[in-house]
Amino acid sequence: MSTAAKSVPMSANLQVPPRERILAAASELFYRQGIRAVGVEAIAEAAGTNKMTLYRHFDSKDELVAEYLRCLATEAGGFWTDLEAAHPGDPRGQLRGWLTAMQAHVADADQRGCALANAAIELPEKGHPARRVIEEFKAAQRDRLVTLCGATGVAEPELLADELFLLLEGARVSAQSSGPQGPASRLVRMGEALIASHLAPA
Amino acid sequence: MSTAAKSVPMSANLQVPPRERILAAASELFYRQGIRAVGVEAIAEAAGTNKMTLYRHFDSKDELVAEYLRCLATEAGGFWTDLEAAHPGDPRGQLRGWLTAMQAHVADADQRGCALANAAIELPEKGHPARRVIEEFKAAQRDRLVTLCGATGVAEPELLADELFLLLEGARVSAQSSGPQGPASRLVRMGEALIASHLAPA
DNA sequence: TATGCTTGTTACTGACCGGTAACACCCCTG
DNA sequence: CAGGGGTGTTACCGGTCAGTAACAAGCATA
Numbered sequence: 241m242s243t244a245a246k247s248v249p250m251s252a253n254l255q256v257p258p259r260e261r262i263l264a265a266a267s268e269l270f271y272r273q274g275i276r277a278v279g280v281e282a283i284a285e286a287a288g289t290n291k292m293t294l295y296r297h298f299d300s301k302d303e304l305v306a307e308y309l310r311c312l313a314t315e316a317g318g319f320w321t322d323l324e325a326a327h328p329g330d331p332r333g334q335l336r337g338w339l340t341a342m343q344a345h346v347a348d349a350d351q352r353g354c355a356l357a358n359a360a361i362e363l364p365e366k367g368h369p370a371r372r373v374i375e376e377f378k379a380a381q382r383d384r385l386v387t388l389c390g391a392t393g394v395a396e397p398e399l400l401a402d403e404l405f406l407l408l409e410g411a412r413v414s415a416q417s418s419g420p421q422g423p424a425s426r427l428v429r430m431g432e433a434l435i436a437s438h439l440a441p442a
Numbered sequence: 443m444s445t446a447a448k449s450v451p452m453s454a455n456l457q458v459p460p461r462e463r464i465l466a467a468a469s470e471l472f473y474r475q476g477i478r479a480v481g482v483e484a485i486a487e488a489a490g491t492n493k494m495t496l497y498r499h500f501d502s503k504d505e506l507v508a509e510y511l512r513c514l515a516t517e518a519g520g521f522w523t524d525l526e527a528a529h530p531g532d533p534r535g536q537l538r539g540w541l542t543a544m545q546a547h548v549a550d551a552d553q554r555g556c557a558l559a560n561a562a563i564e565l566p567e568k569g570h571p572a573r574r575v576i577e578e579f580k581a582a583q584r585d586r587l588v589t590l591c592g593a594t595g596v597a598e599p600e601l602l603a604d605e606l607f608l609l610l611e612g613a614r615v616s617a618q619s620s621g622p623q624g625p626a627s628r629l630v631r632m633g634e635a636l637i638a639s640h641l642a643p644a
Numbered sequence: 645t646a647t648g649c650t651t652g653t654t655a656c657t658g659a660c661c662g663g664t665a666a667c668a669c670c671c672c673t674g
Numbered sequence: 675c676a677g678g679g680g681t682g683t684t685a686c687c688g689g690t691c692a693g694t695a696a697c698a699a700g701c702a703t704a
Contacts, residue, residue, distance in 0.1 A: 274478070276476070276479060280693085291694095292651080296651080360615075360619035361476070361554075361615070362476055364475060364554060378616070378619045378624070379620065402628055403609075406629075410607070410608035410609060410611035411608050411612070413562075414611045416563055417558065417576050418581065422580070422584070426601070429601070430604070437635075460680085481660075482661085482662065482663085492683070492684095493663080494665095495680085497662090497663065498681085503662065
């Protein structure tokens with residue numbers, strides 16, 4: 241509190257080192273406007289620094305993009321540990337908590353979908369350094385969901401996990417083209433119906 | 443057959459008028475590489491013409507993009523009439539035909555997801571002429587699915603339609619970041635389970 | 645005080661971007 | 675044959691792109 245710098249966005253707070261400011265600015269701009277739509281100069285300026293310093297910390301724009309996605313993947317990892325802490329030893333509670341958190345995320349009007357999935361669409365080049373980050377992240381995300389579904393005791397955890405995974409992926413992308421009030425708005429209801437049908441099979 | 447020009451791609455066949463060649467070339471390049479990644483000069487060249495002729499037929503690149511998406515929306519409309527012709531008076535058959543066609547589409551390795559959805563991610567600007575095309579297309583697509591689900595006699599056609607809609611949307615985007623062998627590969631199985639659970643409610 | 649590392653500043657490169665002007669050309673119609 | 679619309683060609687505009695060189699300034703530690 242005494243530093244009085246808590247409310248300042250990281251990308252403009254000169255007390256945090258330039259590298260982090262650049263990453264924070266890049267994160268905001270890339271996510272809001274798209275990766276290809278944002279130039280490195282704009283990022284440097286938003287970070288309160290300049291292009292030279294940016295290139296002293298990142299080899300290229302492509303590497304900056306990869307690092308931007310790597311940071312988001314790390315943040316997402318924190319979400320899962322929070323989830324486990326909120327419902328210790330209660331996998332079904334964790335699964336429901338996951339669902340409602342995702343619904344809230346989708347409904348948030350100033351979200352623009354999954355940054356990793358968006359990047360995969362914007363960067364189709366096979367050798368782009370971001371692609372490996374994206375693929376690993378999506379695989380890990382799916383694995384976590386499979387594990388969680390398995391812990392709930394359903395008969396086919398992989399199938400349920402994939403259903404929920406695709407449902408979420410669809411909801412996030414659909415919110416970009418059909419709006420958050422479209423089909424995506426019923427994510428929780430759909431997900432709980434899926435879970436119920438797996439818990440009580442025919 | 444006698445013209446011997448059937449196998450020539452439209453974008454290079456000089457017998458078709460420039461406007462169509464430009465649209466064909468734009469369609470290919472935009473879809474494969476992304477809209478922002480492709481310049482108008484590259485499109486004109488791929489169409490066997492030049493930038494001036496392109497700008498005689500389209501007011502701007504943004505308008506060309508909108509027209510590109512409009513054409514795809516029209517093509518998609520044809521798919522639905524084909525589906526109805528293949529299973530006349532058999533809505534459940536149509537729904538299953540839709541599912542398997544979508545699965546094949548998702549599994550196709552040189553597909554890059556829904557061009558309209560991809561464009562929505564690449565072009566977040568509110569006023570872009572493509573956005574209206576995208577939103578109308580997605581709404582129409584969902585409406586058709588609701589109508590079809592209603593014809594099968596399920597109790598909650600809108601819910602089933604939205605579930606299938608999100609499942610497909612998710613499968614197409616997931617194939618871009620998790621590969622076509624990932625969760626997206628089980629689209630038919632998931633969809634049929636959904637349909638079955640709606641046809642035989644608890 | 646002196647060293648050395650990090651940052652800021654300015655200017656620059658070569659390439660590409662979307663978009664336009666001016667003019668030559670061809671071919672179809674009258 | 676004359677005319678005119680659609681097309682091709684070339685050159686150009688201002689702007690932005692990613693990336694770099696050279697040098698000055700700050701700041702800590704030694």
